[in-house]
Amino acid sequence: MKKVIYIEKSIKNLARVKAIIRRFRDPSIIYINRYTEVFNKKNQNFPLQKKNPAVILAKKQGNFLLKTPESYTIGRKNNYYFSYMYNCIFDCRYCFLQGLYNSSNFVIFINYEDYFNEIGLLDSSHIANDTTIFSGYDCDSLAYDSISNFSESVLKSFNKFKKIELEIRTKSTYVKPFMRKSMQNIILAFSFTPERFSSKYELGVASNKKRVKVLQNLINKGWKVGIRFDPFVIYEGWEKDYLNLFELIFSKIPTEQMHSVTYGNIRFPKNIFSKIKKYYAEEKLFFKFSKYKSNIYDEDNGELINNFCSRYLINYVDKNKIYCNIHER
Amino acid sequence: MNKKNLRFIIALSVEAKSIIELYKLKEINLPPNIFKIYKNIDLNIWLIISGIGNVNSAAATIYLYKSSPKNKKNIWINVGMAGSKNFDVGSIFNIKKVSYKNTLKEESFYLSTLVNTKIPINEIVSVDTPEYNFKKKKSIYEMEGYGFIKTVERFCSRELIIIIKIISDNEKIPPINFIKTTKHFMKSNIKALEELINDYIKISSSIKNKRKYNINIINKKFHITYSSKVIIEDLAFKFEKIYSRKELEIILSEAKTLKDFIREVKKKINSYVLKI
Numbered sequence: 001m002k003k004v005i006y007i008e009k010s011i012k013n014l015a016r017v018k019a020i021i022r023r024f025r026d027p028s029i030i031y032i033n034r035y036t037e038v039f040n041k042k043n044q045n046f047p048l049q050k051k052n053p054a055v056i057l058a059k060k061q062g063n064f065l066l067k068t069p070e071s072y073t074i075g076r077k078n079n080y081y082f083s084y085m086y087n088c089i090f091d092c093r094y095c096f097l098q099g100l101y102n103s104s105n106f107v108i109f110i111n112y113e114d115y116f117n118e119i120g121l122l123d124s125s126h127i128a129n130d131t132t133i134f135s136g137y138d139c140d141s142l143a144y145d146s147i148s149n150f151s152e153s154v155l156k157s158f159n160k161f162k163k164i165e166l167e168i169r170t171k172s173t174y175v176k177p178f179m180r181k182s183m184q185n186i187i188l189a190f191s192f193t194p195e196r197f198s199s200k201y202e203l204g205v206a207s208n209k210k211r212v213k214v215l216q217n218l219i220n221k222g223w224k225v226g227i228r229f230d231p232f233v234i235y236e237g238w239e240k241d242y243l244n245l246f247e248l249i250f251s252k253i254p255t256e257q258m259h260s261v262t263y264g265n266i267r268f269p270k271n272i273f274s275k276i277k278k279y280y281a282e283e284k285l286f287f288k289f290s291k292y293k294s295n296i297y298d299e300d301n302g303e304l305i306n307n308f309c310s311r312y313l314i315n316y317v318d319k320n321k322i323y324c325n326i327h328e329r
Numbered sequence: 330m331n332k333k334n335l336r337f338i339i340a341l342s343v344e345a346k347s348i349i350e351l352y353k354l355k356e357i358n359l360p361p362n363i364f365k366i367y368k369n370i371d372l373n374i375w376l377i378i379s380g381i382g383n384v385n386s387a388a389a390t391i392y393l394y395k396s397s398p399k400n401k402k403n404i405w406i407n408v409g410m411a412g413s414k415n416f417d418v419g420s421i422f423n424i425k426k427v428s429y430k431n432t433l434k435e436e437s438f439y440l441s442t443l444v445n446t447k448i449p450i451n452e453i454v455s456v457d458t459p460e461y462n463f464k465k466k467k468s469i470y471e472m473e474g475y476g477f478i479k480t481v482e483r484f485c486s487r488e489l490i491i492i493i494k495i496i497s498d499n500e501k502i503p504p505i506n507f508i509k510t511t512k513h514f515m516k517s518n519i520k521a522l523e524e525l526i527n528d529y530i531k532i533s534s535s536i537k538n539k540r541k542y543n544i545n546i547i548n549k550k551f552h553i554t555y556s557s558k559v560i561i562e563d564l565a566f567k568f569e570k571i572y573s574r575k576e577l578e579i580i581l582s583e584a585k586t587l588k589d590f591i592r593e594v595k596k597k598i599n600s601y602v603l604k605i
Contacts, residue, residue, distance in 0.1 A: 001445060001446060002445045002446055002450075004425070004442035004445055004450070006439075028425075028442075028445060028450050030425055030426050030439070030442075030452065032437070032439070033437070037437060037439065038439045041439070041482070041487065043482055043483075043484075043485065043486050043487050044441070044486065044487045044488070045486045045487070045488050045536065047535075048441075048443060048486070048488045048532055048535065048536070049441070049443060049488065051443060051532070052442070052443050052445075054442045196605050197605060200605055233603075234602070234603065235602060235603035235604065235605050236602045236603065236604045236605065237605075281537065281566075282537075282570060284570060284571065284601075284603055284604075285603060287567045287570070287571065287598060287601065288598065288599055288601065
């Protein structure tokens, strides 16, 4: 299938836009006024679009940095996230993006520098030493990097920032830009579920073995890494699979390079869950989901996951580096 | 082959002729007969002759929507002739953007780009009066696309909307002998059109119609209110997916009250552990 690229007219002559276009073979280009004309329209089918998503090149007009949910942290008090891209090349059945957006087309906001300007302001503020910025909320940070070249810009900018800390979260094996001298203010965080689950529910994601190999290469370069078991999934045989996964991952990471481990259950706000349920009415993964007090849907397995992680993760990771994203029902 | 659920909106009978023949459609008498409507014997392919212009195409689209069976898998198609400055007469385009401008407003609509091979993609400028000057070099001018897309996007998934335009005239070749050339160009492009529609049918086949669970057996034993009907349908659907209808019937036969039945079904669903 041919790749279709929508481009906001106002940015069509920018060098970065031209560079992105060049990475596709003979794409079809359609000019638009604003990305919302295509992306936000109702009556779009997210899973269908996943079969051949178009690319939308746009300019972000504001709200570059957003506050994370209050309790979310990997150690620091102030936490923000940003999304230079909406949507992801991977197709994870539990992904909340399919309920968040009407479209699965990839939106790339090409004004990267505007994000870094805002982060720069934060870096020179009095809270900088106690602030983490997260990338990878509305997209996988690195999965589309060979097209967007985003991480080159990140590395250039974060070289100048001294206090603020950045987490780049990914399931991708594309880490080419990081095969260089490490930076102490960047954490490369990898999300894992056991292989049996991942191969069925995380389409397009490389095997755990391959990703652990990539993790090892980064460690050899001196990068600090984070491990994310978020979501942590329960299925027949999960305990054994997770213990094997812990062994596979943690045996490769020296303590001093382990920044943090987080875990959490699959959870959705009500409106997102209703949409996902509609798309995958027959998906047993969601059959036991129910609503609890704060309008969040989950499987009521938080205690089970918490007990397991509290018991086993400490065998591999310093207790102070473990963060739980499960909320009381 | 998946079942074709097609709805054609076509301005003129001469443009529709090849499609009517391809799908073996017959004209029907559907009072008040505001528009000419055709359908096939299986009632899954419908075609309406809208007449020229965006107002007509909008009205015909809604008329056909009201007159034909509704199905999430219905594919809505506008096919017609169009003019352009440079494109060769007879060339066919799969339209992905519709622009419309009058003295009061300017609007753009975008079709899904999921299917973008076989027929080259392009954009149209939809106008209210015939265009002879072709101001925009690379654009295709026509008169129904805007009325069609603006109406159809209200009830149809964007991925199942098609606009196909065939060039009838350009700067060098004026639209003389319209009937003859239209017949010829429609006929020569009908295979390409059919193949393209088949690609959309493949896509539509993966859309699932809303699940419906027949709870008659439960309703026979217990009185079910409307509000509990929704809950029971959901539970019974999940239960049968995990276990079986037979097991559900066993629980039903053992339950003394509806409350007992719901509690037991819920308990069994909650005890299920996902199998990979």
